[in-house]
Amino acid sequence: MKYKEILSFNFKLLEQKDSLDFSRKFYSDLGLKNYSTYWALLDINSDKFNSFYSSAKIYLNDKVANFYGFCTLTQSYIDNEDVEWYELVSSFLVHDFISASKFNHLYPEGKIYKFPETENVVDSIYYSLFFSQKLQRFIIEKKFSGIEFLWLSDTGKYKAKNWFIPVAEIPIGKGIDHNWFDINQLVNIDNEIARNEAYRNGINNFSNKHLKKNLKFTNENHTLLFELFENSNLTILSTRRYLKQHLPETDFAFGWDTVVGKDRRRTLFINKKVALELLKENLIKKENLKPIEILDQPPYGIENLDIEAKFPTPLYTQSEVELVKNYSIQCYEKYLKKEKPALSIKFEDSLKKLKKYLKSNGENHPTGLKKTIPNIPAEIIDILKISNGPELDSEVMIMSDQELPEFNIEINNNFENYDFENYETNELFHFAKSINGDWYSMNLDQKSNEFNFILRFSHEELAPIEKWKNFAEFLNEIINGYFD
Secondary structure, eight states, X not given: OOEEEEEEXXXXXXXXXXXXXXXXXXXXXXXXXXXXXXXXXXXXXXTTHHHHHHHHHHHHXXXXXXXXXXXXXXXXXXXXTTOXXXXXXXXXXXXXXXXXXXXXXXXXXXXXXXXXXXOSEEEOSSSOEEEEHHHHHHHHHHTOSSEEEEEOEEOOSSOOOOEEEEEEOSBOOOOOOOTTBOGGGGGGSSOHHHHSTTTOOOOOEXXXXXXXXXXXXXXXXXXXXXXXXXXXXXXXXXXXXXXXXXXXXXXXXXXXXXXXXXXXXXXXXXXXXXXXXXXXXXXXXXXXXEEOEEESSOOTTOOOTTXXXXXXXXXXXXXXXXXXXXXXXXXXXXXXXXXXOOOOOOHHHHHHHHHHHHHHOOTTOOOOOOSOOTTSOHHHHHHHHHOSSOEEETTEEEOOTTTHHHHHHXXXXXXXXXXXXXXXXXXXXXXXXXXXXXXXXXXXXXXXXXXXXEEEEXXXXXXXXXXXXXXXXXXXXXXXXXXX
């Protein structure tokens, strides 16, 4: 099997009453991985698929339940000896701390002190990945090819380590379309960039509306799956595929997205040899490497897009790169002349700020807790003594002492049904939630290099999407309008 295929879906009653109980029982009875309220995960090549198909088919035929929302089939290429290239990825998003400079909208600047200290690769979404100085120096020392760097302008108030913008010089290639995709449907894709001659590349993300007509699947489970979604939307998120004969002879290469608003964003690819060296030096992690499929020739009936191909520019054109490089050097020289203070916030000071904040915002701030409760971290008790379950913001609603036990059980139940590798989940204490279902946890694992960190977890991916070093920093930023 070349691909791991995971279905993410929302199956609930047409009548909304008791729908949540129905969904959770449906998932539980089938032994499926349930996450984020109505959603579940299923490996479609597992022995659970036939039971899932049979049960869902009955409800669909009886018009009792249906699929809702952004359901996806994610096909991940399985890492093996044949893998020659990887796409570099990062789950740590810093775009909220980044903006375009006044000099040039293509040159970003930002509050670098907010970047995670434990990572060497972060994602900015609209530009490219950013590399830590440690990673940048190693690549330069080893003289890896196909890449150069620009200093990422630091406009934050506090001292921070240097980060860099990697600029790959050579495109990896056009790639090839997924063999399920009907090329005649390209005109129906509501995206001018995807149809642009330069940006046109192998389509690997598409809807079941864009499947080839009369497509014959070699895997019967695919036939049954698309039968279930005949009247519902299912998005296929597949691996990128490239032709071996057109791969560049470099260590790094760039790709591109075909998403409106990200037309100048560049994805970054790395060959296996260099990837293994970076792993050995602990400069990247295994989860930073997304295997891509390399083929000797296109499958039957699939067009070779690399023949006489036009390509998008790198992140910067030749004329832009000189201007941006000079501006980057000027910014760095100014940066060196101004000594910034280190970020140091005491928890006691944050509590004082919290009291003032609550006093000036009287709504949704209950009377403080009068007692100490075992098994709740001392910092949370100190907050609850000021206000027992305050809503600091719609994005930060702290649980009261009565809500905390059940809230922790609920989140931990989600973890039980999910492959979660980065943290010891029994060492996480969950204390707050956001209006969209995300939640906040404190890492109490003393063996972890992120001990005492405050983590915001995505309710969709069960992965940390924001971090604060401690409660002092967390409270200080929330009170100062972090989410305004």
